[in-house]
Amino acid sequence: MSKILIVDDEPxxxxxYETELRRAGFETMTASNADQGxxxxxxxxxxxxxxxxxxxxxxxxxxxxxxxxRDNNIPVVLNTAFxxxxxxxxxxxxxxxxxxxxDVTELxxxxxxxxxxxxxxxx
Amino acid sequence: MDQQEYLLRRSEIVSQGVEENPSAxxxxxxxxxxxxxxxxxxxxxxxxxAEMVGRQLEAFMVSAPGRNDLWKPDSCESGVVxxxxxxxxxGELIPxxxxxxxxxxxxxxLGGEDQEDQEDQSHxxxxxxxxxxxxxxxxxxxxxxxxxxxxxxxxDALHGADLTLDQILQAVLICMTAGQGLRFNRAxxxxxxxxxxxxxxxxxxxxxxxxxxxxxxxxxxEQPGDLxxxxxxxxxxxKQTDVAVNEIVRHMTVPLSDENNLLVQVMHERGTKRLTAxxxxxxxxxxxxxxxxxxxxxxxxxxxxxPLGVIVxxxxxxxxxxxxxxxxxxxxxxxxxxxxIENSRLYHELxxxxxxxxxxxxxxxxxxxxxxxxxxxxVMGETSAIVAHELRNxxxxxxxxARTLMRSLNTxxxxxxxxxxxxxxxxxxxxxxxxxxxxxxxxxxxxxxxVLDELVAGTMGRFQxxxxxxxxxxxxxxxxxxxxxxxxxxxxxxxxxxxLVNAMQMLLPGGGIExxxxxxxxxxxxxxxDNGPGFAExxxxxxxxxxxxxxxxxxGLGLTIxxxxxxxxxxxxxARNRDSGGANFFFILPLPKREDGE
Numbered sequence: 001m002s003k004i005l006i007v008d009d010e011p012x013x014x015x016x017y018e019t020e021l022r023r024a025g026f027e028t029m030t031a032s033n034a035d036q037g038x039x040x041x042x043x044x045x046x047x048x049x050x051x052x053x054x055x056x057x058x059x060x061x062x063x064x065x066x067x068x069x070r071d072n073n074i075p076v077v078l079n080t081a082f083x084x085x086x087x088x089x090x091x092x093x094x095x096x097x098x099x100x101x102x103d104v105t106e107l108x109x110x111x112x113x114x115x116x117x118x119x120x121x122x123x
Numbered sequence: 124m125d126q127q128e129y130l131l132r133r134s135e136i137v138s139q140g141v142e143e144n145p146s147a148x149x150x151x152x153x154x155x156x157x158x159x160x161x162x163x164x165x166x167x168x169x170x171x172x173a174e175m176v177g178r179q180l181e182a183f184m185v186s187a188p189g190r191n192d193l194w195k196p197d198s199c200e201s202g203v204v205x206x207x208x209x210x211x212x213x214g215e216l217i218p219x220x221x222x223x224x225x226x227x228x229x230x231x232x233l234g235g236e237d238q239e240d241q242e243d244q245s246h247x248x249x250x251x252x253x254x255x256x257x258x259x260x261x262x263x264x265x266x267x268x269x270x271x272x273x274x275x276x277x278x279d280a281l282h283g284a285d286l287t288l289d290q291i292l293q294a295v296l297i298c299m300t301a302g303q304g305l306r307f308n309r310a311x312x313x314x315x316x317x318x319x320x321x322x323x324x325x326x327x328x329x330x331x332x333x334x335x336x337x338x339x340x341x342x343x344x345e346q347p348g349d350l351x352x353x354x355x356x357x358x359x360x361x362k363q364t365d366v367a368v369n370e371i372v373r374h375m376t377v378p379l380s381d382e383n384n385l386l387v388q389v390m391h392e393r394g395t396k397r398l399t400a401x402x403x404x405x406x407x408x409x410x411x412x413x414x415x416x417x418x419x420x421x422x423x424x425x426x427x428x429x430p431l432g433v434i435v436x437x438x439x440x441x442x443x444x445x446x447x448x449x450x451x452x453x454x455x456x457x458x459x460x461x462x463x464i465e466n467s468r469l470y471h472e473l474x475x476x477x478x479x480x481x482x483x484x485x486x487x488x489x490x491x492x493x494x495x496x497x498x499x500x501x502v503m504g505e506t507s508a509i510v511a512h513e514l515r516n517x518x519x520x521x522x523x524x525a526r527t528l529m530r531s532l533n534t535x536x537x538x539x540x541x542x543x544x545x546x547x548x549x550x551x552x553x554x555x556x557x558x559x560x561x562x563x564x565x566x567x568x569x570x571x572x573x574v575l576d577e578l579v580a581g582t583m584g585r586f587q588x589x590x591x592x593x594x595x596x597x598x599x600x601x602x603x604x605x606x607x608x609x610x611x612x613x614x615x616x617x618x619x620x621x622x623l624v625n626a627m628q629m630l631l632p633g634g635g636i637e638x639x640x641x642x643x644x645x646x647x648x649x650x651x652x653d654n655g656p657g658f659a660e661x662x663x664x665x666x667x668x669x670x671x672x673x674x675x676x677x678x679g680l681g682l683t684i685x686x687x688x689x690x691x692x693x694x695x696x697x698a699r700n701r702d703s704g705g706a707n708f709f710f711i712l713p714l715p716k717r718e719d720g721e
Binding site: 010012013015016019020054081099100101102103104 | 512515516517518519520521522523524525526527546549550553557
């Protein structure tokens with residue numbers, strides 16, 4: 001079962017994503033800030049990271065750089081309320097972008113798609 | 124010298140002093156006989172003074188009004204003025220003022236004829252003045268006063284700032300010709316044209332024939348000598364008649380370089396000039412030809428700043444000679460007029476500058492206001508972006524859990540419907556936030572050359588499924604051909620999508636949408652037409668305004684963003700109701716300018 005790490009400083013969003021991803025059959029873990037998220041990437045070895053951009057402390061874009069430094073193969077989905085995030089080239093390194101929406105279908109299908117691709121390349 | 128000789132000398136001096144006097148003086152002896160008469164008396168009585176000596180004064184007298192007897196010096200009090208009438212040698216009655224002074228002589232010798240030595244005889248010296256002459260002088264004085272008063276009025280009026288230059292020129296000419304003014308028949312005004320370096324005839328006043336003249340002068344004679352009334356009278360009765368003189372004045376041009384020319388010379392020498400028929404002068408013949416009159420007067424219009432022009436005046440109709448007095452007034456008046464003309468010019472120049480200054484100030488104010496407005500909008504925009512963003516996270520949680528809840532509930536459970544409503548409303552709010560963030564975010568322009576028809580067909584194709592689902596038909600009429608436009612494809616697609624979604628929302632199942640493209644001169648037009656109800660005419664100009672929406676759902680930003688995109692492409696967005704019913708939303712994009720030689 002694939003492990004998904006959700007990094008977001010909004011507890012309700014973390015809970016929503018956890019609920020929906022578990023329903024879709026994934027194992028989830030959550031971090032409430034970027035530092036904790038990076039620590040979990042090291043210690044828990046998740047299969048995919050969902051990363052919020054705007055967070056207190058270190059933001060998602062900086063966290064993305066650190067994740068890539070540690071493990072270039074781990075897929076990262078940037079999840080943000082801003083539709084203008086693509087204007088920052090530093091976000092281009094992410095594997096996918098999903099705009100925050102109450103309809104989490106796009107997030108779930110994106111996660112499924114990325115993990116399927118990864119399995120296809122690793123096998 | 125003995126006493127006899129001395130007396131003789133004295134009597135000679137006295138009698139000479141009387142005889143050669145231009146005033147009318149008579150010395151009358153006892154019995155009323157005239158002993159001595161002056162030259163002036165001769166003129167008054169109409170005969171040589173020598174002829175009068177020895178006659179009885181009574182012979183010339185007419186009985187004074189209210190008296191039967193004739194006036195006699197011996198019945199007069201010395202020095203009192205009497206108004207009388209005399210009859211001169213031609214039998215004319217002349218009104219006179221007479222004064223007597225009596226004196227006694229012990230012995231008087233007055234030439235050969237009448238040498239009687241008498242003691243204490245009474246004599247009278249009688250002085251007479253023709254009162255008609257005095258009346259004439261009074262008249263002259265009054266006329267002078269009236270003219271001066273008019274000139275004063277004119278000068279006051281002309282220096283008032285509320286007259287235009289044309290009105291001043293007109294007033295000047297009216298005063299030149301009015302009966303209460305300078306009384307010339309006609310007047311012509313020439314001003315310097317500095318650009319062409321000529322003296323150019325500007326305006327003239329005066330009748331073209333004697334009939335007109337008498338009518339106008341009768342009209343004017345009824346008018347009291349008030350400038351304003353005279354100008355009103357001018358407008359009423361003269362304006363139509365001075366066509367002929369204005370025709371003349373337009374032909375009057377003299378180059379300033381022609382320094383010997385009469386007009387140029389008068390202007391530089393700053394004095395008036397009167398040319399009578401027999402006088403010659405360079406330029407005078409041409410002027411006589413223009414005027415059709417051989418005698419005329421010219422006065423300079425000069426200010427301290429320099430010459431402005433000249434006034435030419437004549438009596439072409441009445442043929443009255445121009446007098447010294449006329450010239451005197453003409454000069455005074457010309458000076459006043461020149462000052463007034465200069466004043467008016469300076470005033471209007473000042474007014475113009477003030478106006479320019481006012482405009483510049485207004486523009487600056489507007490620029491400043493627009494800057495402030497933009498700044499306010501920009502602050503508002505930033506604030507909205509922050510608020511919108513902050514709202515998005517809680518909305519995702521609310522809507523997300525409502526969806527989770529909805530799925531977990533049984534289809535029979537009424538709470539499932541409530542959860543569905545929450546989901547739907549949250550989606551709507553998310554849509555608004557999406558539009559708002561999109562509206563505020565500055566667009567990056569990455570333009571490409573694209574075949575417009577392909578872009579339109581590609582965009583519309585994506586909606587086929589949704590249209591089928593809603594029972595709407597979509598027709599194409601793409602006639603822009605292979606024309607390429609320079610555009611940001613994503614943005615133009617968004618505009619097309621906005622127009623299309625807009626049309627879809629207006630239609631019920633069975634409705635139809637048509638998409639048209641066509642070529643215009645220098646541009647291409649894209650239209651999205653529907654056969655729905657159209658929009659109310661009174662909202663036509665608000666359709667593209669932010670937050671305006673006729674729909675229950677929607678942010679009211681879709682069309683605003685569309686307009687913003689089209690304008691950023693140098694195009695024009697628009698909307699109108701179709702004659703056949705329904706709405707037509709369209710935009711025009713400019714074609715790229717081709718470089719020469721391509």
